[in-house]
Amino acid sequence: MATAIKVEHVSKRFTMSYHRTMKQMAVAASKGNKVSETFLALDDVSFEVEQGQAIGLMGLNGSGKSTLLKLVQGVMRPDSGTVRTRGRIAGLIATGAGFHPQLSGRENIFLNAAVFGMSEAETRRKLDSIIEFAGVGKFIDTEVGHYSSGMGARLGFAVAVHVDSDIFLADEVLAVGDKPFRQKCMQKIDEIRKEGRTLFYVSHSAGSVRRVCDRVIVLEKGVLGFDGGVDEGITYLHYDDDDDSGTEESLGADI
Template sequence: MAIAIKAENVTKEFTLQYHRTFKQITVALARRQQISDTFRAVDDVSFTVEEGESIGLMGLNGSGKSTLLKMISGVMRPDGGTVLTRGRIAGLIATGAGFHPQLTGRENLILNAAILGMSEAETMRKFDEIVEFSGLEKKLDTQVGHYSSGQSARLGFSVAIHVDSDIFLADEALAVGDKPFKRKCMQKMKEVRESGRTIFYVSHAAGSVRKMCNRVIVLENGRMGFDGDVDEGIKYLHYDADPDDVYEDEDTGDDV
């Protein structure tokens, strides 16, 4: 089977600034205090993902999950190593990412679709379906700056999930929003998975990962901690099923 994603010795560093103002920096330098430091958000990570795999990317907050996802999507470049992908990539790597608060939902939908590589014809063909999925018909001509975080997440996910892609990335896309919409998202992601597309799903929800993924990668302080069986990966993290993570089965009867 062909390889969809290949990461080799990937490293990404960031700089921490301990002082913000010029005055603070000047005083710190005069006192011979450290004014900045670097840390590795992702440190020498390597893995291969075959086409059609559903990967659950897990780890504690600050472990480097979102940074790794951004490098896979092409939003960031690694400082060391390489990330290679095959095919078109779509997804939601941050709630409301790419939205302009002074533009309406309609305008942001069209803009976001273009950013994700959809042609004007494709966007117009799928426009009504995207709006219906989001459930934001009545707020479509309202500025996104007046949306709640949940509504922004709805619009972002609705656009991304309707892009014809080979790889779908989701960074806690379902963490915000009411349970009916979460169920709808999980059902749609099930369809994406069954279509043979590759999924990279970042989540703390053990139940969702069990149902959606066939493999788990765990990051620990930026390094690869585990790569393998889903249940073993969840045990590695000492994660138990979240009581709020049962929405996939509630009222639907679907084995997502």
């Protein structure tokens, strides 16, 4: 079977600044205090994903999951190592990513779809279905800047799932929105899985990972801690499997 994603010895470093202004930095430096500090969000991570596999990417907040997804999607580059992918990539890795706050929801659908490589004609064919899935109603012609975080996430996810992709990335897409929408998202992810597309699914929910994934990768402070079976991965994390509905609770931001 063909390889869909190949990550080889990937590391990504970020700089964390302790001060916001030049004056604050100058004062701190004069006192011998640290002005900034670098840290490894990912440290020598390697794995391969075969076409059609459904991967549950798990780990505590700050373990590097979102950084890894951004590298796979190509919106970031690793400082060392290589990330190779095969085919078109779609998915939602950040609420409201690619949206212009001064454009309406309808206009942002075309903008976001273009980012994913969809033509205008393809977007027009799918427009009604995208709007119906998003469920924002009359607000579709309102500026996205006035949307709640849940409405923005619904619109972003609605566009992403209508892209004819080979690889689908989902980063905590179910951490926002009401229960009916979260259930609708899980049903769509089930469909993506059954279509044979490669799924890379970030989740803190043992129940949803068991439902849609056949393999678990665990990151621990940027290092690959586990790569194997779903049950074994959940046990490795000591996650209680008390979420049989496959829905998410918001557990905060990741890196």
